[in-house]
Amino acid sequence: MITELNSRSRQIFRQIVDAYVTTGEPVGSRTIARKLDEQLSPATIRNVMADLEDAGLLYAPHTSAGRLPTAAGLRLYVDGLLEIGNVNDDDKRSIRAQCVGTGKSLEAVLGDATEALSGLTRHAGLVAAPAGDRPFRHIEFVALGPGRALVVTVSDHGMVENRIIDVPLGMPQTSLIEAGNYMTARLAGRSFAEARSLVQQEIEARRAEIDEATQRVVEAGLATWVKPGGDASDGFLIVRGQSKLLDDVQNLVELERVRHLFETLETRKNLLRLVEAAQSGNGVQIFIGAENELFGLSGCSMVIAPYRAPSPDQAQSSVVGAIGVIGPTRMNYARIIPMVDYTARVVSRMLGHNGDGSRE
Incomplete structure (x- = not known):
């Protein structure tokens, strides 16, 4: 789809999504005209926006309102137009300082990592850890x-x-x-x-x-760890910073959706589904709105990455859980994606594995 958009359409579309991520408000043609390097009339921009709407990338929440990106539009933006930044040194030090410590239990390490993500991203941090049966x-x-x-x-x-x-x-x-x-x-x-x-x-x-x-x-x-006939998917879920997610809720309907989201996440059967979602691809996985049925009704997105631990023979590593961030669909993907990836690698190193080998 991205290759089918000409340079003008991509530029206008990027401006609309960037403005949406910043403000959460619909964006009109006059606002876009002031931001573009190329001098275009509002009428020309409206025509491009209409084409983008016909393509399913934008929608108008109200008559005569500006435009907002659809879930498909956000996916196109993340996959094709997003310029992902790097985690700055201060944030790296903050993540390491909060996660690293001798004698910590696994749950304490993961809880601290989730707290660090929540604090730095100002969204709800999440970690899912199905119970393992490690030697x-x-x-x-x-x-x-x-x-x-x-x-x-x-x-x-x-x-x-x-x-x-x-x-x-x-x-x-x-x-x-x-x-x-x-x-x-x-x-x-x-x-x-x-x-x-x-x-x-x-x-x-x-x-x-x-x-x-x-x-x-x-x-x-x-x-304490192994019960006859027990459910192998039993584990624990840590969510920190729910209030930060609720700060973005704008009405009672959305509040109820987010409440239902947390209830859904906290059911044991969904722990493995979160880990499987992280394991299904390499590196960070991004789920926007209804792309993941867990988040389809909440209007939220999830950015998660797997964390790993060595296998008993120490020759390989295996995915043992998922860590990430839940937030509104207009979250700052460019900043959050590398931060989630870095935190997952820090946790992996603490479990005895050097992550994916990528540099600090």
Whole structure:
């Protein structure tokens, strides 16, 4: 489609979209005439705008109003006319400073990355992380109080996870220590599904030799991540900066649409769909309005990129989640696209992978 537009049409169309991204308001021919390098009359510009409307790239929200880009027009702009900028050094430092830290849990890293994106873009940041079943290399149990214990695990890629579990009342600290030592010594390097299976086999074979309390805490610790018959798509969704998205809502109908969007996103079954959307292509993926059914009714766009972690053999990496931004369709794509890409690469590096190899 972009090749079918002549230079004049492309210039006018770009001015309309640029003005829309900045103000969100319809753009008229007189406004465009003042911005163009080429001296064109408002009547000539109106004729071009009519042609662009016939092509499905613009529409008039009201009679005698200016024009706004359609979803198809925005897609054409993003794919063919957008000049994507670079992330400036200050923003890079801000993203790294907020994300990087020793001893952080995976959820803390992703939460900080989402917070950084939300703050810098002034839109809602989002991260989807379907629960994985990665091998662990260390695990320990720490008593918190009657019937409660903290499970600390270190995954094969060095990320620390902290979870609270229920344990039998009166369980001594020695049993918790024995459980952690047993799992670290005997089961390190295995996923929790594999560890659970091996524990169950050993319990059956040596039931009389295994302390009952240790057995129960091991089972409880494993059940924190792996449940028999559990849904493999279970995971977590972090959305930060919803208020920034709501700032762009202009009426109650739009407010209800955005509220429904968040309800839809928070259902577990949609976590994998977000990750699959990020995984379907290379690099950053942009979904404008109804191009993604999750956003079809909300009037929002989404810019997401996959983040990766090493596979157990360390030879390859795999997509383990998606991070990005939700905002109005008039978001500043030129600034946000590289920022999402950079943040995803920072998270990937923290998970032990150097992203896509592109430069800082």
